[in-house]
Amino acid sequence: MTTEATADARPIPTADWVTIADLYANPYPIYQRMRADAPVHWVPAVGRYMVVGYHACHEIEQDQERFSADETGSLMKRSMGHSMLRKDDPEHEVERKSYGGVLRPRAIKQHWTEVFQRNARTYLDRLKDAGSGADLIAEFAAPYAAENLRLIMGFRDATQEDMQRWSQTMIDGTGNYADDPDVWAKALTSSQEVDEAIDQLLPYYRDNPDGSLLSQLADMPISLEAVRANMKMTIGGGLNEPRDALGTMVWALLSNPDQLQQVLQDGRWADAFEESVRWVAPIGMYPREATRDTVLDGVMVPKGARLGVVIGAANRDPAVFEDPETYNINRPKQPHLAFGGGNHFCAGTWVARASVMQVAAPMLFDELPNLRLDPYNSAKDAGWVFRGMLSLPVHWG
Numbered sequence: 001m002t003t004e005a006t007a008d009a010r011p012i013p014t015a016d017w018v019t020i021a022d023l024y025a026n027p028y029p030i031y032q033r034m035r036a037d038a039p040v041h042w043v044p045a046v047g048r049y050m051v052v053g054y055h056a057c058h059e060i061e062q063d064q065e066r067f068s069a070d071e072t073g074s075l076m077k078r079s080m081g082h083s084m085l086r087k088d089d090p091e092h093e094v095e096r097k098s099y100g101g102v103l104r105p106r107a108i109k110q111h112w113t114e115v116f117q118r119n120a121r122t123y124l125d126r127l128k129d130a131g132s133g134a135d136l137i138a139e140f141a142a143p144y145a146a147e148n149l150r151l152i153m154g155f156r157d158a159t160q161e162d163m164q165r166w167s168q169t170m171i172d173g174t175g176n177y178a179d180d181p182d183v184w185a186k187a188l189t190s191s192q193e194v195d196e197a198i199d200q201l202l203p204y205y206r207d208n209p210d211g212s213l214l215s216q217l218a219d220m221p222i223s224l225e226a227v228r229a230n231m232k233m234t235i236g237g238g239l240n241e242p243r244d245a246l247g248t249m250v251w252a253l254l255s256n257p258d259q260l261q262q263v264l265q266d267g268r269w270a271d272a273f274e275e276s277v278r279w280v281a282p283i284g285m286y287p288r289e290a291t292r293d294t295v296l297d298g299v300m301v302p303k304g305a306r307l308g309v310v311i312g313a314a315n316r317d318p319a320v321f322e323d324p325e326t327y328n329i330n331r332p333k334q335p336h337l338a339f340g341g342g343n344h345f346c347a348g349t350w351v352a353r354a355s356v357m358q359v360a361a362p363m364l365f366d367e368l369p370n371l372r373l374d375p376y377n378s379a380k381d382a383g384w385v386f387r388g389m390l391s392l393p394v395h396w397g
């Protein structure tokens with residue numbers, strides 16, 4: 001593929017018909033229209049070049065020389081500090097390696113799976129004690145994901161509610177394009193609370209090591225500023241996504257009883273999980289910046305272009321996925337981009353898979369007999385930068 005600017009590359013079309021409100025409500029018809037025209041569009045409402053084609057997104061992920069993660073004017077840096085997610089190698093690699101094996105399969109098998117099972121039991125018992133109906137997001141998926149992350153990260157004096165508040169307010173800062181001072185104030189308060197917690201915990205873990213992330217980082221030759229930023233990014237990136245993956249998976253299976261039957265009969269939780277995050281990518285878009293004039297999948301991208309890598313659209317590209325708008329656990333295997341790719345490939349992939357597909361989803365269907373959608377209160381999904389279920393009212397028994 002040609003990577004430098006050439007005369008025959010297409011100019012980028014402008015999608016001035018796209019609005020943030022429409023994207024938030026349901027981005028998929030918008031992505032269909034954009035993809036049919038070109039893999040990249042300038043979108044004035046978003047202030048970015050939105051990359052909606054699978055091959056173009058994949059090309060960006062694999063090439064940090066042309067597409068840097070260190071974006072100019074990044075709101076994420078302002079909200080959470082300069083984390084590894086907004087750095088290129090070699091700086092990024094040093095910080096990524098500082099996480100050691102804490103989030104990797106061996107630690108998950110030896111240590112974390114048991115923790116996930118205990119947490120799932122706690123919130124499942126609360127559901128059962130409270131009756132025969134609930135909002136599965138607020139009453140199970142959110143506290144479960146938050147408590148798992150709290151323990152993995154080692155925030156021993158915080159609560160799962162703190163984790164949810166920290167995560168949401170700092171994510172709101174990352175998306176504060178309107179520059180709302182109230183949003184910044186809340187993000188700053190959370191950021192300071194996290195800094196204080198880290199400052200107290202690092203000396204503690206030097207004397208009392210355990211398997212948590214903060215314990216792993218306590219003796220690492222990484223600056224305090226970087227540790228703080230990476231912890232905040234991980235709070236922002238490790239809570240809502242498993243929550244949303246679980247919510248989407250349960251909703252999709254309850255809406256497709258024939259597929260649910262196959263999953264229950266043959267234990268196809270992995271197929272159901274991968275198809276869920278393909279169908280609705282919990283992180284729908286993330287940023288990159290072009291370091292030079294370049295050609296991306298046949299279109300001209302200028303140096304300095306602020307790009308939105310729309311993996312939510314790439315995962316439904318009909319050039320790669322047959323009948324992409326449909327949830328189908330039986331589709332031919334094809335790698336999705338929900339966990340990103342290249343050097344920033346999600347560090348928490350194995351945590352997400354273990355906590356959602358191995359533990360929480362099977363337990364929910366096993367222990368809540370005749371689990372079904374509430375016919376009177378419909379489930380609500382929304383979002384495009386992050387997308388998931390806002391509420392999922394269900395009944396059982």
Ligand code: HEM
Binds near residue numbers: 237
């Ligand atoms: C279904 C759940 C999840 C999804 C869909 C997801 C998705 C992603 C994506 C797309 C990226 C790359 C973003 C970019 O390149 O700008 C990423 C990075 C990251 N994720 Fe996840 N994530 C999930 C769960 C988690 C969990 C549970 C954790 C932590 C326990 C986590 C920790 C991270 C970290 C630390 C990075 C930064 C990696 C780096 O910069 O090298 N994620 N995630």
